[in-house]
Amino acid sequence: MGKYILKRTLQMLFTIAVVSVLIFSVVRITPTDPITSITRGKPASEETIAALKKEYNLDQSMPVQYINWVSDMFHGDFGKSYQYRESVASIIAVRMMTTLQLMLQSAVLIVFIAIPFGMLSASKMNSLLDQTATVTSLVLVSSPSFFTGILLMLLFTMVWPVFPTFGTGTDFISNIRYLALPSIALAAVHMALIMRITRSNMVEQLSANYIQTATAKGLSRPEVVYKHALKNAAIPILTVTSLELSGLLGGSVMVEKVFSLNGIGSLLADSINKSDYPVIQSLTLLMVIIFLLCNLIVDILYAVLDPRIRLK
Amino acid sequence: MSQLLEIKNLSVDIMSTRGLIHAVRQVNLDIEQGIIHGIVGESGCGKSVTAKSVMRLHHPRTVRIRGEIKFNGVDLLSLSEREMQRIRGREISMIFQDPMSALNPLFCVGDQIAEVFMHHFKDSRAAAKKKALELLEQVGIHPAQTRYQQYPFEFSGGMLQRVVIAIAVAAKPKLIIADEPTTALDVTIQAQVLELLKQLQKELNVSIMIITHNFGIVAELCDHVSVMYAGTVLETGRKRDMFRHAVNPYSRALIESIPKTGHAGQRLTTIPGTPPELFDLVDGCPFAPRCDFASDICWREKPLLAPCAGMQAPQGRLEAEGESPSGLPEGAHSAVEIGHLAACHNCCCGKEAQG
Secondary structure, X not given: OHHHHXXXXXXXXXXHHHHHHHHHHHHHHOOOOHHHHHOOOOOOOHHHHHHHHHHOOOOOOHHHHHHHHHHHHHOOOOOEOOOOOOEHHHHHHHHHHHHHHHHHHHHHHHHHHHHHHHHHHHHOOOOHHHHHHHHHHHHHHOOOHHHHHHHHHHHHHHHOOOOOOOOOOOOHHHHHHHOHHHHHHHHHHHHHHHXXXXXXXXXXXXXXXXXXXXXXXXXXXXXXXXXXXXXXXXXXXHHHHHHHHHHHHHHHHHHXXXXXXXXXXXXXXXXHHOOOHHHHHHHHHHXXXXXXXXXXXXXXXXXXXXXXXXXX | OOEEEEEEEEEEEEEEOOEEEEEEEEEXXXXXXXXXXXXXXXOOOXXXXXXXXXXXXXXXXXXXXXXXXXXXXXXXXXXXXXXXXXXXXXXXXXXXXXXHHHOOOOOOHHHHHXXXXXXXXXXXXXXXXXXXXXXXHHOOOOOHHHHHOOOHHHOOHHHHHHHHHHHHHOOOOOEEEEEOOOOOOOHHHHHXXXXXXXXXXXXXXXXXXXXXXXHHHHHHHOOEEEEEEOOEEXXXXXXXXXXXXXXXXXXXXXXXXXXXXXXXXXXXXOOOXXXXXXXXXXXXXXXXXXXXXXXXXXXXXXXXXXXXXXXXXOXXXXXXXXXXXXXXXXXXXXXXXXXXXXXXXXXXXXXXXHO
């Protein structure tokens, strides 16, 4: 078990190293010029440009720039934003809270609504509830988050104005209301997908032979469904849920734009527009690390759940 | 001897995407206390469907069951699901065909046995574990302490079937339904598992309803036999009577299909054709299309299960085999006495019974 975790962790570190190279190079392929973003579009003299290039380490060769970036990160320095002329770490720290809360609220919706509904749907297969849930999830899974977001905004400004439709509040509690609609818009696609995955896996497990054995033992239906079937269905559900949860950060780019939220997502969108290399690099790497951490946690959970992985 | 299980006019219809399947048609079957009763027939003859109906394991929305299944005088079909849960595993238990998939892969085997004690007797975890360990020893899994903690993937098929049997006998039920318990196993392991079943049956004085398509297993194990074909029971009686003078041509054909040793170079006896699909209800005998002795009446009228002791020799076939050509073979008891029932128009007694 310890060996298994160590192996997975080393694999993760290797992936992060490879991805950091990729991120660094891809960012530099974008056609815009970082100097324009540093001077905020104002024309600058040759000397100023040269001075700026020196200040932001842009005059050095690519490999040297990469090594500088990585070694700075190891010292806790994520660089200086071109557009804000502030340290990237402080910009991200300010924006992080909104996005984290947005992701948290979406995750709650996914874990506590989508998964239970998927299980209910499976254990009452072909009932009215199951069919309603199936149709709803089909609609949701095919609507992109910006579309769901705009629909929600329309609904809650014109018809039923109970939730604020843009901006954020001042603290966590007031933000719950402000982020209600954005989190629904962000979670909708993922909820639909996870509900369908949960349902299909539960249905598959419920028709397995060991379920018949459990029923023949005299166990009640809830015991059969939630003790025997759920544990077996949990592995694929976990896989997809972790993928979807780590994808939330990427999804927040669109949703934060639609709902004018000052989070990581909108920061990333702005930074890409302005070729703000340090911000793009740090945020993308952050997303990758969150994604890989989710996967690592799931890999460990696999082993906890499944003796066939744990004991081999 | 008293009847433990009485199945009366049982019909089971299953909804499928291709239409309604009449899987079991007016089946009557009695299983006595303390005996091993074999249900024999080819695949798709309604044997398993009948067994699952006794346990009420069918999905209520897609399967319709009519008739009566009386267990100790109580009609199981009239019980609520909650009452049925007290019967399952406690009074009637089941052994399934494929041991490799019959156990939950994510729980250690010992806990899956202990679950029965915890559920039906409200035993503590420790007490249930102690009983499960004893049971593992009893079904021949050693050393029980180590094997208890292991998971199904660490067991062989034969060993897993022993675990499944342990689960089935755990609560000392009155009836065990074994649905082709050895089909998925190696031949050498088959014999061991059958031996274990036989031994446990004696120790616990339990009735076993064993489903098989192998008359060899019947010869080995059973006291009574019923032959099923196309959702109906064609013949039922004691094993000895069945082997000596089976009446229905289908029963005879099944018995003749047992491969014999010392007949090298001979073709194996088979029954040509396959059992019919069960979408349509037929008027006549369901076996008529494959029967060598079918006459006009076989196509028109359904034979009734009636007391019978021997078959009228049809067209010299039996003479050729050197058996008595007359109706009753030598030394046969009278029909009612041996409780031998057969559904066949070729059977003299059956004809009389139908008038």
